[in-house]
Amino acid sequence: MSEEKSLNFIEEIISQDLASGKYESILTRFPPEPNGYLHIGHAKSICLNFGLAKHFGGKTNLRFDDTNPAKEDIEYVDSIKADVKWLGFEWAKECYASDYFDQLYAFAIKLIEKGLAYVDDSTAEEIAQQKGTPTVPGTGNAFRNRSVAENLELFAAMKAGKFADGEKVLRAKIDLASPNMHMRDPLLYRIKRAHHHRTGDTWCIYPMYDFAHGQSDSIENITHSICTLEFIPHRTLYDWCIEQLAIYPSHQYEFARLNMTYTVMSKRKLLQLVEEGYVTSWDDPRMPTISGMRRRGYTPESIRDFCDRIGIAKRENIIDFSLLEFCVREHLNKVAQRRMVVTNPIKLVITNFEKGEEILHSENNPEDPNGGTREVPFSNELWIEREDFMEAPTKKYFRLGPGLSVRLKSAYIITCESFEKDEAGNIKTVFASYNPQSKSGQDTSGIHVKGTLHWVSAKHAIPVTLNEYDRLFNVADLSSADGDFKDYINPNSLNVVKAYAEPALASDVLEARFQFLRKGYFFQDTKSTKDNLIFNRTVGLKDAWAKEQKK
RNA sequence: UGCCUGAUGGUGUAACGGUAGCACAACUGUUUUUGGUGCAGUUUGUCUUGGUUCGAAUCCAGGUCAGGCAACCA
Secondary structure, three states: OOOOOOOOHHHHHHHHHHHOOOOOOOEEEEOOOOOOOOEHHHHHHHHHHHHHHHHHOOEEEEEEOOOOOOOOOHHHHHHHHHHHHHOOOOOOOEEEHHHHHHHHHHHHHHHHHOOOEEEEOOOHHHHHHHOOEOOEOOOOOHHHHOOHHHHHHHHHHHHOOOOOOOOOEEEEOOOOOOOOHHHOOOEEEEEOOOOEOOOEOOOOEEEOHHHHHHHHHHHOOOOEEEEEHHHHHHHHHHHHHHHHHOOOOOEEEEEOOOOEOOOOOOHHHHHHHHHOOOOOOOOOOOOOEHHHHHHHOOOHHHHHHHHHHHOOOOOOOOEOHHHHHHHHHHHHHHHOEEEOEEOOEEEEEEOOOOOOEEEEEEEOOOOOOOOOEEEEEEEOEEEEEHHHEOOOOOOOOOOEOOOOEEEEOOOOEEEEEEEEEOOOOOEEEEEEEEOHHHOOOOOOOOOOOOOEEOOEEOOOOEEEEEEEEOOOEOOOOHHHOOOOHHHHEOOOOEEEEEEEEOHHHHHOOOOOEEEEOOOEEEEEOOOOOOOOOEEEEEEEOOOHHHHHHHO
């Protein structure tokens, strides 16, 4: 059975390029600007670029597009490198557009010499005005006719710091009437006195994206430069620069960026959530950032699987959040250690358990035959979930109620005899008897019950804190919702609860993935300590009972 | 009124002139010491109008709708 996975449109292009001999091997790049943290949308691009190289036996560079020092910082460089590594990828070279500043400057001079660039003294407003509109051609100005010699001299003066910020810019001389706005004499260099995180104060002029990106690709001999759809109109300029400069012809291809339901994906909006305190930080587990998802308990495997499943195409999309949840459940189900934790406890007393205490064993992972078992102390006083007892059970309720029997996971079958309420009328204690013949693994009782409950021995329980996360927004498609996106923030995106956990959890390692039985997948928070164990809920289990109840 | 993209079930994504398939979601049934997992199954789709063709999701022409393009941002 050969199940050939069909190629996406970029893979098709690459295999043709390889088959035709256009390239012997391919080189891609992942080119973030270090002005924020990476999010799941970047993960799509990372998986694409690195995945392509892996698939076709090529390489991928990590390149920081650091041409705007006002917004960039080393903090972001470090976080980006950590995130890419965590996702499981290795770059061939670590590059910076700023490493090419001298070369880019030389490229600019070459354009001036060819009469294809000029220094413009106009203000930003004047330039915008003179550009016209998509339906009205732009008009030129007198600066456009400056001589090559004058342009050379003025550009050198710009570099030498002879002018104030914004006083002059270098523009390409292309076509002010072009139907493509990006070809109406685009800006190439601007004067900006800002400290650059790598070049310090060496430069006071910085190249614009359009004069840095394609040339950087070319310098590195990138074969396939892959970006998102909004750069389509830039491609004409990308090609123009490469042609006029007669440098290595990298080619740009575009795919649709990732959108997801119940979240936002723009760095600007994510920054707002952090700065205005809607979340605590960039790595808040509710954030769609790689660091937030890591802290939440997502695995690199599940994110890569997700990126694989969503595919690559040019059509705009909005992916169901449930697909991401599916991917992480699928992986965690295979690897997570099972533990028992009770969040909203009521006391269960086993009236006929005269031993008082017994050490039982429970499998760590039923999906993994080699996963081993752990010791779980059992006693005559246990905690169980309040919702696992019903005073007057309905007919489809498979749990505990007067006269009903259930199995306690990895322990015994019990039968409820009676219960006690407190003054407020809430259930306080449930009394039950156990069947000694029904011990897990050596059950000779012949009894079959429908429900199995998780539990924790009261005497042995350890206190833990659980962060139960839910989606950050309460509408699916934020792009088509009216008004400010912050109006749709889910006020219940975090529910912090105290819980009792089985003692094994205290000695477990920090990096371990857990499934708290019948509750969901959990991961220790970065702020968790031995004395104050905190777990983040990565994702809940599928809950068929909750669905049934809604009916 | 310009230019550039795109349009296949609820959501994604295949089919490259020849059976509209796959995944998620939803819904059944079944198994199960997690109402989890597994297994089996069901439902739902080619934007529109013409044309070419024995045959069109695919090719051609017109239309409609959606998104992008006028930062000294990337």
